Amino acid sequence: MIHQHLKKFKAISASKEGITRLGLSDWEDKAHAAAAAAFSRSRRVKTVKDQAGNTFLVNGEGPGPYVVMGSHLDSVPNGGWLDGALGVAGALVAMQKVLQKHRRAPVAVAIWADEEGYRFGNGLWGSRAFAGKVPQEEPLLLDRDGVMLAEVLAERGLQKKLRRSRETGELVPRFVYKPPFEIAAYAEAHIEQGRQLIDAGKRVGLVTHVSGIRRWRLESMGETNHAGTTPMRERRDALVPIAGMVGRLPQLVRGVNNGVITCGAMGVEPGVANVIPNKAWAIVEHRAPTDRDQDETARRLKELVATTGPRAPGVGLEMLPISNVRPMPMSEEVTSRIEEICKKAGVESMRMVSMAAHDAMSVAHVAPAGLFFIPSLRGISHRPDEDSRREDIKLAGDILTRWAMAEVQRVL
């Protein structure tokens, strides 16, 4: 059953180069509609759309609270078929099973919009909106082509166009959102996107908390000059200090803490072989499971910038914070219930930290929320060859079914 749903999703926007189904696009809409089609014959299940682009399949009416399962159907460019889709397909299966037994169960599926945040560099968009965690300024974000998120939201009929202030002439930031119902408890299944489960030989990972993510922009300002006639001691080369720091990033997480640190993007201007660069920048991302680990690495990065500065006289170095998502604990109640379900089914599970962000992290702000993983083959994700064992995919649906069945009985 879960495989049928997954195949249906895969057929939307798939090619040899993988799945490309960006958030807040027509492709994402098509996938949401395909999910809603699972209940097209039900008179009680309603398709509810909100002001962020989320789609909810809700059994019954009213403010709830509901037992909710879900995930997302958007992807990165050339991504895989399971990231997000697994949790939605599993939720559909579980809700169908629950409704066969309890016609009036207060259960719902949440399909969160734009989890990947690829286009605007944000992420967890729809679930953050639901949790009241979208700042008023966020719709001012621009994509690579200079298109504003607010324009996309207005075009898709989700938000009104931003108006300009009469005094300043500038756009007035604004994001209006009212969650359509309350959540009694939330569970999400996801692929691990790493190798911890495979390496430990376990079939289920119970996420106790999701690591925090901090991003900074390292930036330098020097002066262009001729790469031949400017002696080394007279240069104000903006690239050398930035490159040197990027080369040393792995040292910042060595030994003392559990984090990972990455520079995925950097740039240099004017970018000509025989011109000394006057500008360089690098985006540094750090993830760690505790505030203490995060603070320690932030301190070390600051120190690295401070010691690099004096070695690059005449070059201005800056470390600008971009974002700071704090580590988030998941609901112990939901987690231990899923743990119990695994134990009863004879499935080996382990508790773990998620180094990737997931929608459950947003929901945890407003309701008890749990998150569990099944193993990713070779630990690969965000790639066309992302995959999981057939029996583990089925297991994800089974666990959600058992969990929802028990939660519903608790509420009824």
Next chain:
Amino acid sequence: MIHQHLKKFKAISASKEGITRLGLSDWEDKAHAAAAAAFSRSRRVKTVKDQAGNTFLVNGEGPGPYVVMGSHLDSVPNGGWLDGALGVAGALVAMQKVLQKHRRAPVAVAIWADEEGYRFGNGLWGSRAFAGKVPQEEPLLLDRDGVMLAEVLAERGLQKKLRRSRETGELVPRFVYKPPFEIAAYAEAHIEQGRQLIDAGKRVGLVTHVSGIRRWRLESMGETNHAGTTPMRERRDALVPIAGMVGRLPQLVRGVNNGVITCGAMGVEPGVANVIPNKAWAIVEHRAPTDRDQDETARRLKELVATTGPRAPGVGLEMLPISNVRPMPMSEEVTSRIEEICKKAGVESMRMVSMAAHDAMSVAHVAPAGLFFIPSLRGISHRPDEDSRREDIKLAGDILTRWAMAEVQRVL
């Protein structure tokens, strides 16, 4: 006089953002035509165009040999008003003065095309063509938009279109060039584009040789992966080793030699904040006045790559040579004559090495060629605020005049 010529050139394609007059463009053509206009009333001086886009203003006819002065009229984007233009304006003045005295003097001005090589990343284009130093494959070079140099040459009527091989279907590389005359001796005036003259308090720099330029591409191949879920020890991060090497470049020329080393361009793929890079590259350029200095730095760079490799397991590192222009001695005969002219005029000169490449470097392959500098204010060039003292600009024309006068008398 020289200022009038310079003002005329400056008026072509100048704006607040400086001079943008790329090689092999209509703007360059306009500047060549403006230079030729200096002799529009002369019946003896002919405008000769060749198959590379160079323009020669030749007094008389036949294969020569001629006493030649020249430089270039193309610029980098947003460049200055003197780089190249000084040498052409000075040559025009000198030739006019010589012809006033010796109507039949075998003298000529060379205006070399596309010295900067900005569009196709080559350089000294026209003068290399004259010297037989353009390889048959060079017209296959592509600009940033994928336009081939061969297409530009064909469009401008300089070369025939490349034909495709009947067997392979591929373009057959081809560049046809015949120099229109022989050069008896060549002299070029240029701005220094550095601070050596100002720092030493001299008005003329006599270039004894031009430094060599070697370029390499450092390249790495790793594997993309999720920046959260991939532990540090399991990464095949392509950027960290490349950035680390770029950060260490200045150490490679420290102490032992006279060279300068620069990374002006680098890149990373896929270039997304939360994806571990699978590819990175950096262009490294080294300039030094002797083969020995060049070899020593090349050896150190190779060593740096060799010691960096083992610290980045699973990442393939390569050091690919792009180009190798060897240090070029200038004609001692021409240089000492210009030195003598300065001495007689009571102008302080100094012998020096040019760290920048100039057209005289190409001409030196086929004729005795000399090159001298006047000071650049604040050492600045390739920028809108590039400038020199008014009296030094005049001096450049005066020196060329005296040199040409003496050379012509030697030939006549």
